Amino acid sequence: MAQLLQVDASPRRSRSHTRTLVREFVDRWSEGRPGDTVIRRDLGHEPPPHLTEDWIAAAFTTPGQRTSQMREALAYSDHLVDELFASDVLVLGVPMYNFGVPAMLKAYIDHIVRVGRTFSFDPEAAAPYTPLTSGKRAFVIVGTGDAGYEVGGPLASSNHVEPYLRTALGFIGIDEVEFVYTGNDEFGGERLQRSLEFARNRVADLTAEREAVAVAG
Template sequence: MAQLLRLDASPRRSRSHTRTLVGEFVARWSEGRPADTVIRRDLGYEPPPHLTEDWIAAAFTTPGQRTAQMRDTLAYSDRLVDELFASDVLVLGVPMYNFGVPAMLKAYIDQIVRVGRTFAFDPEAADPYTPLTSGKRAFVIVGTGDAGYEAGGPLASMNHVEPYLRTALGFIGIDEVEFVYTGNDEFGGERLQRSLERARSRVADLTPAREVVDVAD
């Protein structure tokens, strides 16, 4: 049994293609693995706070030296990290904004990429950074206004969503990441529908088949 963490970064509601596709991904996953649990954090509706000077001071203070106020400052970040550690699979819905990730997802990443929690730092080591997160997979569904941002596409060089997320997640130890793209939101019509269908086909390929139990009497 595994735990799936759903992260939605779109502030849109019913008009969000990433929310729709992530919902379909989770539904198919749950159908194929009914014993798994699903938890959800809606970054689009409840954006994480941005980092502050107090947060940085607290995060870079040795845990045993932190004041009660520092611990309070890091409490939200600690909840996010604990939630991440408790999950085996991450599913992210990510609209592309101006070629990068939305600010609310960037704020989330800033809260979970933490020295001493999700990565270790030893300035004397040959490789000073050690990931502290392991055994997790991530699936990222990206929605774009145009199309062709995936690898090999005509707009791939303008895609700063995938390289950033691969780098940030890989830095803390999540390096098994699959991307699904849906585009043409700005064009709509048949172009959008074809893109959504391709994304749905990819989602079907990535989600587990329904378990069939053969019971003999």
């Protein structure tokens, strides 16, 4: 049995292409692995708070020396990190906003990329940073208004979603990340439909491999 963590970052509801494709991904996955469980984290509708000075002071204090106020400041972040540790497969729906990730997803990343929890830091070590998660895979469905942001595409150099997420997730130990793009939302019509169809086929191909995913059980 595996656990999926479904993370939706679009504030749109039925109009959101990433939400639709993430749902399709999770439904297809669950059809093939009915014993797997799904946790849903809706950043689009319940955005995580931005970090505060209290949060930063608490995160950089060793756990044994934290006051109850500090523990309180980190409670939500701890919950998100626990959710991540409990999951084997992440499925993220990410609208591209101004060439990067939406602010609610950036805030989420700030809560889960945590010293002492998802990475360790030793200034004396030859390699000072060590990721503290392992064995997880991620699938990221990116929605864009234009098209051609994928590697090798005409707008690839403007894509700050994929390089950022690969770096941030890789930093905590999630290196196996697949990206699926759906574009042309601004153009609509045939172009949008073709793009959605392409993404849908990618989702079908990726979920068809679910049996091969090396997850616990």
